[in-house]
Amino acid sequence: MVGDKKYPNRVKELREANGISQARLAQLVDVSDTSIQNYEYEIRDIPGEVLAKMAEVFGTSSDYILMQTDNPSRIEYSLMSLDQEDGYVDVPIYGEIAAGTPIEMLEFEDEFPVPTKVKxxxxxxxxxRVKGDSYNRxxxxxxxxxxxxxxxxxxxHDPFAVCVNGYSATVKRVKRxxxxxxxxxxxYDPTYIPTVFDYNKHDTEEITIIGQVVWATMPFDYEI
Known part of the structure; x- marks a missing residue:
């Protein structure tokens, strides 16, 4: 019964925000229309495999769908742990990434361990290395x-490293x-506002997408 629900969710909110019908969402996550209705009215809990598919459809995390976090991003944040059962691998840190330069040719400033599973x-x-406060939330x-x-x-929904006019990368959400x-x-600083690059206008700077940010951590020497 509805009054005995265990896990509130944002399925209806996310579905409507993305302009997806219940029938279409049912197709995308391979369940019946009735199941979607049951999830939205919180009559039934969402099975794990369905939840994972919804996270892909909505471009967010399972925790956000289940209201376990207010962060809609799919970025995985990590603190270094003494439990290294899965191991870590050193990954290059690029201070700057410029458009048109193959990653293999870039000089990196250091390395930092990333969970092997993530890599x-x-x-x-x-x-x-993120510089500046334009994405500090x-x-x-x-x-x-x-x-x-x-x-x-x-x-x-997700942050991307992008280059503007060939220069070093900045991190922003990107709307095509x-x-x-x-x-x-x-x-958190309201003076950072969205910027439109309209190629119908003469001399509009070129945007190059370097890649999506998929995981983040703090370096060992980070000062709080």
């Missing part, structure tokens, strides 16, 4: 962000427009 999921990736100045260089298709892009900050 195996994103084999063509590297760490970018999720990625504070000085943190290390793991960028998957194969994940270049933008969405409005009919003929351009909108770069969206995520900052």
């Amino acid at each position: 195996n999921q994103h084999p063509h990736s590297g760490l970018l 999720r990625l504070p100045n000085g943190c290390l962000a793991l960028v998957d260089f194969d994940m270049k298709e933008p969405n409005e 427009l009919a003929n351009g892009f909108e770069l969206i900050p995520n900052s």
Whole structure:
């Protein structure tokens, strides 16, 4: 019964925000229309495999769908643990990543251990040292962000490393427009505002997507 629900969720909110019907969502996650209704009315808990598919559809995390966090990003944050059962692998830290330069040719400033499991999921990736406060709600100045260089298709939920006019990378959410892009900050500072790059306008700077930020951590010397 509805009054005996265990796990509240954001399924209806996310579905409507993404303009998806109940029938279409049912198709995307391979369940019946009735199941979607039961999830939205919180009559039934969402099975793990269905929850994982919903997270992919909505571009968010399972925890966000289940209201275990208010962070809609799919970034995995990690603190170094003494329990290294799965092991760690050293990954290069790139101080700057510029458009058009192969990653293999870039000089890196240092290395930092990343969980082997995460690295195996994103084999063509590297760490970018975040500079500035334009995305400090999720990625504070000085943190290390793991960028998957194969994940270049933008969405409005996840942070991406992007280059503006060929210069070093910045981190923003990226909205694809009919003929351009909108770069969206995520900052506690309201002076950081979205910027539209409209290629219908002369001299609009070129945007290059370097890759999606998939994991983040703080370096050992980070000062709180």
